[in-house]
Amino acid sequence: MNSVSTPSEAHTSFRIDRKLQAAPARVFAAWSRAEAKQAWFSCHDDWRDAGYALDFRVGGSEYNEVSDGDGLAHVFRAHFLDIVPDRRIVYAYELLLGERRISVSLVTVAFQPDAGGTLMSFTEQVVFLDGYTDNGERREGTEVGLDKLGAWLVSPSADAVVG
């Protein structure tokens, strides 16, 4: 874990679309208000919360720190770049594991009214740094996605993303 790693960068991106049974204003509020965001953002119930702050405005930031089972700090730090109320949020964020920055991302979340609800589209463009290792997430994810890479690599987007 504390071995000195050679700098390396691996880029990729992914998108998640969700149909939500709530109007865009309520979905937007769930992203923009601290109590609401905290209610759903933390996804490890057994990890200890060690700090949270949200300053939701262009130029503002968000900070979330949790300790995992081994007492290692997982730090999420975001900077808001573009906000259109009820419609769009663009932010950059970094993840730190202890002292190591393991990834940096650009995220675009868009909200579209859709039959009384909201179509939420989440796109993350990520660069994984220095042999990225997130020991909190890798255990259950290792079997995922093995077959997708071939298709991704030969798709036109692979050159756009990697090149």
Next chain:
Amino acid sequence: MPDSQQARLDALFHALSDGSRRRMIDQLSQGPASVSELARPLELAMPSVVKHLAVLERGGLVNSEKQGRVRTFQLVPGALAQVETWAAERERTWRRRFDRLEAFLAASDGGGREGSA
């Protein structure tokens, strides 16, 4: 991460960092090919193709075998899983969060008057 795994990833990322090498991988995803078959669409000289193939081989992405006088290269199945696996893990984290977001929105539903919100 053990140093050996770190070294393996470094070699993998280096192998993927060049457009010609990615096009060679692209071609090899269609099936095995000889050095000259790989050189043709790239319009590269043989020696530089051989050099690229060596980098790909060190990255664990391709291997080769000699059939008679012709050396044939092929993709190593599953070698590219690492980057995609990281992305899949990240995606999975967000999907879990959005499950919680859905539950949160349902729990804080203001009397079911979504349409007028």
